[in-house]
């Protein structure tokens with residue numbers, strides 16, 4: 001059977017976040033790492049396929065190109081609607097990539113209008129009067145203003161997206177959203193008439209997203225964080241299923257690889273360190289100086305893997321990250337750390353780790369690619385937006401892996417994740 005919904009996610013943690021919300025709303029979902037070869041068969045028994053790209057921070061033209069290849073494949077697999085998933089904190093720069101990718105997809109689909117909303121109320125992301133809130137503060141006042149690659153200092157998404165698009169950007173405000181699908185459709189008609197190509201949509205609750213989901217049933221393209229996913233499966237008559245997403249039983253050693261420098265990950269690392277568990281800190285300046293930091297981390301891990309989860313982390317405070325970036329440049333520092341953590345993850349799996357937590361979107365992309373994973377089955381949710389997944393390793397074993405977005409998860413995420421996996425198997 002052809003798939004219904006085809007999804008393109010701009011990073012790997014975001015892809016599992018989206019897949020998780022679709023699964024919770026009843027869809028059978030397969031997440032593919034990167035675009036399959038043209039002509040590759042779509043997975044059987046999937047209502048939706050999420051193609052995970054690593055396109056959030058690459059040059060805009062590259063991101064558009066990869067997204068168009070994903071679009072071609074998804075359309076050939078039968079997708080009737082396309083969902084472009086970006087971060088719930090709208091991670092981007094004036095050069096892109098949310099705007100340029102949206103426009104490339106609109107051009108290819110021949111559509112004149114789409115919606116844009118990063119709202120994900122379950123994780124405290126709400127949009128009101130076009131302004132994005134992260135918890136109780138505006139985006140530009142949140143930790144995102146310090147993000148190493150995409151610092152977000154403007155909370156007004158109409159202006160943020162407007163700076164990235166040729167087409168005019170408008171707003172579907174909360175009055176229309178609260179009034180229901182017909183009012184939203186009427187507002188879409190108005191904006192289309194004014195020549196607006198994309199509209200930021202207010203949403204402060206799951207109910208708003210469900211109303212929006214119904215209103216956009218006929219749009220060839222929607223763009224959003226993962227939140228809108230809860231409102232789409234019903235358009236195909238699919239209802240939430242009480243059957244939890246089941247995974248095969250997990251075995252092997254446990255480890256955490258954290259390359260995220262977000263506020264939530266900083267808290268999770270602190271909590272792990274405070275609990276006295278084994279942890280190894282990766283110093284970017286030592287990597288740049290040519291030290292074998294990955295080798296040292298693996299030696300450390302080898303000595304501690306038998307004692308439960310081992311943490312290898314480069315996570316640091318915003319000040320420490322800025323100091324490193326001043327010395328190495330943000331992009332080079334990021335690449336060096338990602339490469340090292342990806343080698344560490346490979347080494348951990350070679351040493352018997354079969355339960356792996358990865359923190360950070362870019363970091364997850366680097367790790368998943370280094371491990372040669374090609375598809376993930378989505379399992380139980382650990383915290384909103386973060387499910388366990390099972391992936392076949394190239395050697396034939398199964399790796400249980402969770403890709404945690406930097407700012408997701410409770411303070412004890414690094415231990416709670418393993419407890420949940422044990423419970424799920426019991």
Ligand SMILES: Nc1ncnc2c1ncn2[C@@H]1O[C@H](COP(=O)(O)OP(=O)(O)OP(=O)(O)O)[C@@H](O)[C@H]1O
Pocket residue numbers: 013147148149259260261262265284314315316320321324325333334335336337338359360361362363364404405406407
């Ligand atoms: N100590 C450090 N100094 C400088 N850069 C670092 C350091 N630690 C990690 N980085 C880089 O910062 C970037 C963090 O991005 P990543 O996407 O992995 O995490 P995040 O932004 O917190 O998560 P998300 O994208 O899921 O919100 C990566 O490129 C990583 O290599």
Ligand SMILES: O=C(O)[C@@H](O)C(=O)CO
Pocket residue numbers: 011013014015017018086087088089225226360361385405406
């Ligand atoms: O939407 C989010 O916040 C996450 O899924 C994500 O994309 C972080 O990388």
